[in-house]
Amino acid sequence: MSEQQELDTDIQEAREEFLGVEFDSVEFDLQPSHTIKYATLCGETQERFLDENHPDFQAPPTFVASLSGGRYLPEGYPRFGGVSMDAGKGVESLEPIRPPLKLIGKSHIHDIFTKTGRSGRMVFTVTRLEFYTEDGIHVANSDSRQVSRERG
Amino acid sequence: MAKEKLSDVEFGEELSAFEPDTTLATGAEFADLVGWIREDGAKNRFNSHEAAKKEGLPGAFIPGILSQGYLVSMIHQWAPPAEIKKVDTVFRSPVIADVKHSITGVVTDIDEDEGLVEIDLTVVNDKGETRIFGTASVRLPQ
Numbered sequence: 001m002s003e004q005q006e007l008d009t010d011i012q013e014a015r016e017e018f019l020g021v022e023f024d025s026v027e028f029d030l031q032p033s034h035t036i037k038y039a040t041l042c043g044e045t046q047e048r049f050l051d052e053n054h055p056d057f058q059a060p061p062t063f064v065a066s067l068s069g070g071r072y073l074p075e076g077y078p079r080f081g082g083v084s085m086d087a088g089k090g091v092e093s094l095e096p097i098r099p100p101l102k103l104i105g106k107s108h109i110h111d112i113f114t115k116t117g118r119s120g121r122m123v124f125t126v127t128r129l130e131f132y133t134e135d136g137i138h139v140a141n142s143d144s145r146q147v148s149r150e151r152g
Numbered sequence: 153m154a155k156e157k158l159s160d161v162e163f164g165e166e167l168s169a170f171e172p173d174t175t176l177a178t179g180a181e182f183a184d185l186v187g188w189i190r191e192d193g194a195k196n197r198f199n200s201h202e203a204a205k206k207e208g209l210p211g212a213f214i215p216g217i218l219s220q221g222y223l224v225s226m227i228h229q230w231a232p233p234a235e236i237k238k239v240d241t242v243f244r245s246p247v248i249a250d251v252k253h254s255i256t257g258v259v260t261d262i263d264e265d266e267g268l269v270e271i272d273l274t275v276v277n278d279k280g281e282t283r284i285f286g287t288a289s290v291r292l293p294q
Contacts, residue, residue: 043221044224
């Protein structure tokens with residue numbers, strides 16, 4: 001087996017053990033004043049994000065990116081040998097989020113993949129926080145990507 | 153002119169440039185709002201240039217998720233009824249507080265069947281250096 005195949009084996013094992021397995025659940029209490037301030041600081045100008053009496057009042061779509069679970073990674077998740085850094089964030093809006101309301105955030109590892117550069121292998125871990133209303137409606141996803149850069 | 157419906161949008165068109173508020177005061181207020189400042193107000197990389205420099209950083213950071221919020225606000229100014237379906241950002245380098253930045257955007261795809269527009273977004277500093285890349289998928293009325 002080549003070195004690359006051996007390296008990929010650890011990724012395959014991590015994928016089999018961790019992908020899609022919920023490891024954290026947190027409840028969030030969203031208040032209009034909080035999301036309005038968030039929208040204001042982001043430079044939002046549309047009244048549906050700024051006026052809680054607006055008929056289409058909702059939190060700004062990226063608000064969920066500010067909510068984090070109790071744990072970022074599951075217990076026993078491998079370190080992949082390098083220092084971990086923030087590689088980016090993504091938000092998917094499925095339904096408008098209209099405060100005041102409670103959201104339940106459920107975390108799982110959504111993807112693990114590698115890229116190999118001149119300085120060695122980089123392992124990317126995507127943690128997805130899925131948000132649901134108390135009625136079980138899936139309203140948004142927030143992805144955080146971390147990269148561990150291994151020494152070549 | 154603000155875009156109200158999908159047919160107002162042209163492939164390759166550029167969004168009006170947006171200058172976000174990257175002052176230290178705003179970045180610090182935002183960091184406090186999202187819980188990144190301790191209750192005792194201790195100085196850190198989001199509310200103090202000096203504290204950031206002690207960490208070996210060039211200056212205080214604007215939180216990445218605030219920059220993400222700027223991208224969305226820019227889209228809403230360009231097309232007020234736009235529904236953001238997805239936005240993805242890659243933090244290439246920090247956005248330093250109290251440095252002027254600008255955001256540009258360009259329409260890279262229009263899906264007339266789904267009513268979706270794809271937009272590439274870039275945050276650059278006053279030296280023209282790219283700090284953040286972003287892509288967004290937005291829905292506009294047909």
